[in-house]
Amino acid sequence: MDEAECAASAALRAAAAGRPGGVGHDWLTGMRGGERVLEYFCRAFPDAPVAAVVGDGALVSREISSHRLIFSPIARIPGAIRHFRAALPLLPLAAHLTKIPAGTDLVITTSHCVANGFSKPAGARHVCVCFSPMRYAWLFYEEYFGRNPLKAALVKPVLAALRAWDRRESRRVDRFVAISRHVAKRIRDFYGREAAVAYPPVDLERCTPAPNAAPGAFDLVVSALVPYKKIDLAVRVYSRNGWPLKIVGAGGCEKALRRIAGPTVEFLGRLPDADVLALYRSCRFLVFPGEEDYGIVPLEAQACGRPVVAFGRGGALETVADGVSGVFFAEQTEDSLRDAVERAAAMSWNPAAVRRNAEKFGPAQFLEAMAREVKAALDG
Numbered sequence: 001m002d003e004a005e006c007a008a009s010a011a012l013r014a015a016a017a018g019r020p021g022g023v024g025h026d027w028l029t030g031m032r033g034g035e036r037v038l039e040y041f042c043r044a045f046p047d048a049p050v051a052a053v054v055g056d057g058a059l060v061s062r063e064i065s066s067h068r069l070i071f072s073p074i075a076r077i078p079g080a081i082r083h084f085r086a087a088l089p090l091l092p093l094a095a096h097l098t099k100i101p102a103g104t105d106l107v108i109t110t111s112h113c114v115a116n117g118f119s120k121p122a123g124a125r126h127v128c129v130c131f132s133p134m135r136y137a138w139l140f141y142e143e144y145f146g147r148n149p150l151k152a153a154l155v156k157p158v159l160a161a162l163r164a165w166d167r168r169e170s171r172r173v174d175r176f177v178a179i180s181r182h183v184a185k186r187i188r189d190f191y192g193r194e195a196a197v198a199y200p201p202v203d204l205e206r207c208t209p210a211p212n213a214a215p216g217a218f219d220l221v222v223s224a225l226v227p228y229k230k231i232d233l234a235v236r237v238y239s240r241n242g243w244p245l246k247i248v249g250a251g252g253c254e255k256a257l258r259r260i261a262g263p264t265v266e267f268l269g270r271l272p273d274a275d276v277l278a279l280y281r282s283c284r285f286l287v288f289p290g291e292e293d294y295g296i297v298p299l300e301a302q303a304c305g306r307p308v309v310a311f312g313r314g315g316a317l318e319t320v321a322d323g324v325s326g327v328f329f330a331e332q333t334e335d336s337l338r339d340a341v342e343r344a345a346a347m348s349w350n351p352a353a354v355r356r357n358a359e360k361f362g363p364a365q366f367l368e369a370m371a372r373e374v375k376a377a378l379d380g
Helices: 003-015 033-044 080-096 141-145 149-170 181-191 231-241 254-260 273-282 296-303 334-346 351-361 363-379
Strands: 021-025 050-052 069-071 106-111 125-130 175-178 195-197 219-222 245-248 265-269 286-288 308-311 326-329
Touching (some): 003 033, 003 363, 033 106, 149 181, 175 181, 195 363, 219 231, 231 254, 231 334, 245 273, 286 296, 351 363
Parallel strands (some): 125 175, 175 195, 286 308, 308 326
């Protein structure tokens, strides 16, 4: 931690006024953007227990696993970590059975699904850092459940019940913090609640440009391979144009993506952070074809001095500076993405200017914003 982050973390602890705290996260099954945000609260509150529906300390960082981990009873079922998403209708019950310990005065949850519904002690204040209201219930129906009419008919009442539960639980949160203005609007639309915005931080100490490194001859995707990320769009464009593309990540769409990929598209699977960092530093562009709530990956690439070709909706509009640190494409079509890549290739990029844009989203800014929200919640 640099001095600014240390000071901001101390300010967050001071805002809690020494009150016992607890932290919650939907599930602890790997290290992605949400877990990286969770780490900041684990550092700020080193004695706080961390609650989740299911999880395994071996699957998350030492920063998280060194805390007391509390799971719902679902976690004791064999195979729960691999298959808990299949029990989507039961997740609200699992959330209620995930209990923040008695004696906790302040609860901070980081949630994209059900952590906003964890059971808290009477009188405890709850600040929810909301990555998005539950995507499964509110958004991207076809991306998650497909276009099969029978399946849609079966899922429809389940999703309606999940939305009702999610809206009801939102009333128990004392203060919402959205990770972008895009998500703040969803919170307003779906919950009828206002939310402050605190942008999740990019690790500016880890993500740095390589000294005197010229961009490589390939473009890069770093993403979970799931439908709403629209990785298929990038695979089709790069395959049909014979452009080199490296894809880091894994997920349920991998087999389908491999079937449509040409010889210039390379699937690298999950990689250690150091290897991903090396790819950020040496790629020509990062390609970001989905509509995201926020998106830490584009900021990591920019912190390494590499520009981004992004779909011009969602959180990318708040984190990518058009013409300075990247370019946007307006429609999720092959023609629109191809044109954006060709425009980016014709531009001259200044790695230092790209990096400066990312520096607006550092840890100190995030922690200072959280300190204000925690103080406001405890002041009531």
